[in-house]
Amino acid sequence: MPSDTPILSLENLSKTFAVRPVFGRASAVNALRNVSLDLLPGRALALVGESGSGKSTFGKMIVGVHAPTSGRILFEGNDISGMTAKADQKRYRQAVQMVFQDPFSSLNPAHTIRHHLLRALALHQPEADPDTALQAILKDVELDPASTPGKFPHELSGGQRQRVNFARALAVKARMIVADEPTSMLDVSIRKSVLGLMQRLKSEHGLSILYITHDIATAEYLAEDTAVMFRGQVVEKGPTSQVVGNPQHGYTKLLRAAGPNPEVRLTGSDAGFAAQAKLVREASTQVVSALCEINPGHFIAEHTEMAHV
Amino acid sequence: MSPLLSVKDLRIDYLTAGEPFTAVRDISFEIQPNEILGLAGESGCGKSTVAYALMRLHKPPALVRNGHILFEGRDVLSFGDKELRAWRWSEVSMVFQSAMNSLSPVMTIFRQFYDMLRAHGTVSKAQAQERIAQMLEMVGIPSDRMHAHPHQLSGGMRQRVALALALTLKPKLIIMDEPTTALDVVVQREILQEVLRLKDELGFSVLFITHDIALMAQISDRIGIMREGKIVEIGTTSQIVTAPKRDYTRSLWDAMPLLAQRPEGMAHAV
């Protein structure tokens, strides 16, 4: 990987959740198993992988929703768990903003867009003239600065609401955005325009983006680097052109091959795909013993031998 | 063969502060037994509004202004409360566009299945547990997760739970409104193949709503294209894919993001 200092480094992160049923014994869910990743300034890292593989958990640990069970998160070289001064914590919370999948859930239905953005501006840019700043930010995310401020969230489309969420990140002068499936609830044309916006935030504002998605095609569009997760581990990472264009790990290959192809009808009697997927899963779920650099910056996981039953 | 569902001249308004907004404009279509009808169209064209009305789940400000919905010849819009409760979920079920609308945040997954099972017949706790485990495993979720609350599951796991719930009572029609938006393509394909296998076995019908028209072409028998509240074209999948009559339908195909070069076969995927 290039030699820039990462804006964010995740070192050997693990997260175990305990699930306690009303009756019976508690069980543990190993959501993340010893994951290390770097995010470089002004670049986007796509995090793709199986549903339930730990992608959102990863994002939530970065923004402090969950604490790691073990491992460290370094922001510009400083361990965030060591930030005890209020000012440092505030600076970090402001620098790293999260945008969620469901554009409906993240805005308060009782408040106008003006209220949402002015609040963020007042807290983080008290020196700016609020109305001028508001207009500028709305223009920046390509929302109509005249009609948008007076609207309530339900009066906007999903794509417009997602733009408001990005506007909020600009209002607090975020340096990094964790975007958790920001486009998966949007239709194709709107999805493209939101991706275009993220691309611009990156190139014009120098924002770093952790882009969590299950849509590999969009990762190709936005992200310089891609990491592929499976059952709490990273199984392949490196430049997107290589990871997506020339996947080497069995799970990444499966993911690349499974995309919908309108020319092939799905049937209930095709057991071949499920059987193939099962084999790949069994192999990929084993502990990653080493990450092997097969091309400069392109790593694939080596797994410990499958236990013989 | 008589249709399972027949919709005639359905018009739905949203009452707003000003003029009412007509979201669905006199649409008519039928769904045959054991058929998958796809419904496509850009955001805001009225797909979810239709879906809610078919389940009789539309609430103010939505108002059905005109038309009929016949399910096996019975007039759904005139059902009384009791009839409606017995019909919903057991004969027709729905996977909502946002999985959180399908699930209660305060109840465990077990509880949500159990309540539904009990509302439609007597079932012991042990029987329920066995059935729920089976349904969860079918969508790739370990059965011990039935004791979790929705927030303890990932986004895609919640969506899979919603799908399992809709299949549990073996309804005759399942309305799926963007049922796989939170899933990776491997799990998506496995689950849809499982749905197709069950369909072959049980003979139910599906109304499949999605903005992924490539996926829609892979699974639907017929496809309807909606635009601004109207069905502008409806036909067999092969007709809609290879010989669309409307420019609008063609433009949907043209907008489809083409996957970059496909990696050669899966022969050496392991």
Ligand SMILES: Nc1ncnc2c1ncn2[C@@H]1O[C@H](COP(=O)(O)OP(=O)(O)OP(=O)(O)O)[C@@H](O)[C@H]1O
């Ligand atoms: N608060 C929690 N309590 C218990 N288990 C949790 C909690 N949050 C997440 N998990 C579990 O951790 C695992 C990883 O979940 P996560 O949400 O990170 O997956 P994901 O990769 O984002 O999946 P998806 O693509 O479906 O959103 C899952 O098994 C999930 O059930």
Ligand SMILES: Nc1ncnc2c1ncn2[C@@H]1O[C@H](COP(=O)(O)OP(=O)(O)OP(=O)(O)O)[C@@H](O)[C@H]1O
């Ligand atoms: N509660 C409401 N009040 C007023 N208008 C509404 C309401 N709900 C939906 N609408 C409008 O009705 C139209 C149809 O909405 P609907 O949700 O059915 O679209 P959709 O085709 O499902 O879109 P998407 O693909 O984005 O889910 C839209 O123009 C929408 O703005």
Ligand SMILES: [Mg+2]
């Ligand atoms: Mg997630």
Ligand SMILES: [Mg+2]
């Ligand atoms: Mg909808």
